[in-house]
Amino acid sequence: MNDLAPLLTAEGRALLDAVRGTAPADELAVATRLRREHPADLVSAALGQARLRQRAVAKFGAKDAERMFFTPHGVEQSTRASVAGHRAERMRALGVTSVADLCCGIGGDAIALARAGIRVLAVDRDPLTAAVARTNAEALGLAGLIDVREADVTEVDTDGYDAVFVDPARRGGRGRIFDPEAYSPPLSWAIEAALKAPHGALKVAPGIPHDVVPAGAEAEWISDGGDVKEAVLWFGTEPGAVRATLLPGPRTLLGTGLPDPRVRPVGRYLYEPDGAVIRSHLVAEVARDLDGGLVDETIAYITADTLGPTPYATAYEITDRLPFNVKKLKALLREREVGILTVKKRGSAVEPEELRKKVKPQGPHSATVFLTRVAGAPTMLVGHPA
Template sequence: MHGVASCQRGARAPGRHRLRARTIPRLAHNGRVNASDPLAALSALRTEEGSALLASLASYDPADELAVATRLRREHPADLVSAALGQARLRQRAAAKFGAEDAGRMFFTPNGVEQSTRRTVAAHRAERFAALGVRSVADLCSGIGGDAIALARAGISVLAVDRDPPTAAAARANAEALGLADLIEVRCADVTDIDTSGYDAVFADPARRGGRGRIFDPEAYSPPLSWAIAAARTRPFAALKIAPGVPHEAVPEDAEAEWISDGGDVKEAVLWFGTAPGTIRATLLPGPHTLTGRGLPDPAVRAVGRYLYEPDGAVIRAHLVAEVAEDVGGGLIDATIAYITSDELRPTPYATAYEITDALPFNVKKLKALLREREVGNLTVKKRGSAVEPDELRRKVKPQGPGAATVFMTRTAGAPAMLVGHPA
């Protein structure tokens, strides 16, 4: 990426655009619309006929799509039916991120569903902005408006910017559908054209996917991370959403870095400016539970004790395993493995605890015999630092019986090992 930042969420948007009313095509007098044109399809779906058609598909089963389409085309133009069915499928996919109620009222693009921030994560970030006293945010690379919606619901006025016309049109439609149009202004433009000087804060979510899939080099983001950091430094407060695998050395000294997980799945990392420079955090949702780095050295390696703690992925990404180990009075089972062991059971939201019944050198035959003896049929296989594939291991040990167990395929003090236990 050179020169101009793009922040393009859609698949086909050229260069720079400004979204005006006339760029959204109206239905022709015969009610027909080109369903392959995203702007035309969105416009059609927002008419009285299109809205009613979408509402009728709220709970349809995609497995019955052919029969449903055949029936609906008797009463509606074929292209409108195709557009409605496509949007209904996107709404069903989006329910996991936005909740069924919001998703059932919103409009999506395929990339918008894939790349949008989960509602719980966006709400957490919006609450942090609100707690800082932020009343206005320039949301650069806004996509279909997921973060803008959360910010507006926190009482913050938002300028939502995306250069892809169908994406920007969807963001505007979503602000209107959710009753937030008074707080969200949508602008279809290149983010480098935006004057953010009148806003308390900047939020940027650079595109991290390209034609070949996920982008790992921060300077290949669209816009590049260096551009987003420069934009962040122009305002009193800023937050930049980045990939959770970002190297720690790429975090600027004047930024706070926060890794966020939701329901145990790591969702993103965020660089905060104007908050606590140099601070490292791991935030777990729901909660939230936030663990702050204390600059501890790596924990010592010790023999496997009665309990094994599996830190949350956000804790691991934030390099805060040492903080959890100190909190539970434990050490590592191996210098390179993020499993903590202790003889004490200390409740913590930052790790899942297991009681270990057996610690064995790696040997599939011995494991199979042990599981047969314990009558274990419900077997959970976890791995860290092991080449063993869980499905392959299950086929080899053939678990049978009413019992349940968890086996960790890992290393202890550098040697392949099997730890058998159950949730504490």
């Protein structure tokens, strides 16, 4: 069913309530029972929406997900509520009171902006997606702040808005799109659109090359719970600034233009920088604060002799350093009675699960092994969280 309207009828809403929380194993039995009294396609649509709502809980939380409507693409591509909330709060702090949200999808960013007290024009060219965004604004009591329009974003007049936000489609028929000019709309068009307003924000893939970032933009990489979620190009803020933002928090690290850290011998502690720090090329700032250096000039692991507090990296105490040798590692783990083994890698072709099968850890203790390079040599560093 490609029409949202039947699910918004009294019968459709009653079915949504009836199938809420249905486990996958129970769907057939539930569908068979409900089809005795309701149209088969409506029952299927309600069960499909229930599945999407269950998937959406991770991004939107149970309270909102149970009231919202989704499409399969919308669930996958929508911004996590915590990330959208951070961006909306930045907009609010800039004094923004109105935003043109172009390529709004199912409305996740528009919802966050409206909850920050910002008036939103939400635009999407897909009829079903626009209908879902409109329904979500109504379901969450935000219709007074969110005006949803079905239109081609390239034809929308954004004059009079304090800010323009663009979230281009970064997936095509063959999967992810890595060339920013192959986004829909292209990054160059999105930049032009953002520059028409006092402020602008463009959501881009976190793997965007730094040399593609416009000179007048601020680039922010955002992680949530340790997972890198996106990069944002900001206009009308701090031209040329680079920052890594970690959620929850937020905690923000601002780049200072430091050169790459020096390479030094492995010390007592190893630090694994957050992915947003690595993507933003701000490992040097973290290494400076920890009085540390790199284990290898091409590897983003920081090592230091002392334990220092930092929200931007996870610290491990290193107990053993071995040249890469599976037999030696297996013997060491057996001697230490390690049965719970966490395998991390950077600069190694060995897959963690492959190594775990070979060493067959057994015992009551736990350890972490890093497969990496130290001064160019394949190395195994063994330790535990500090």
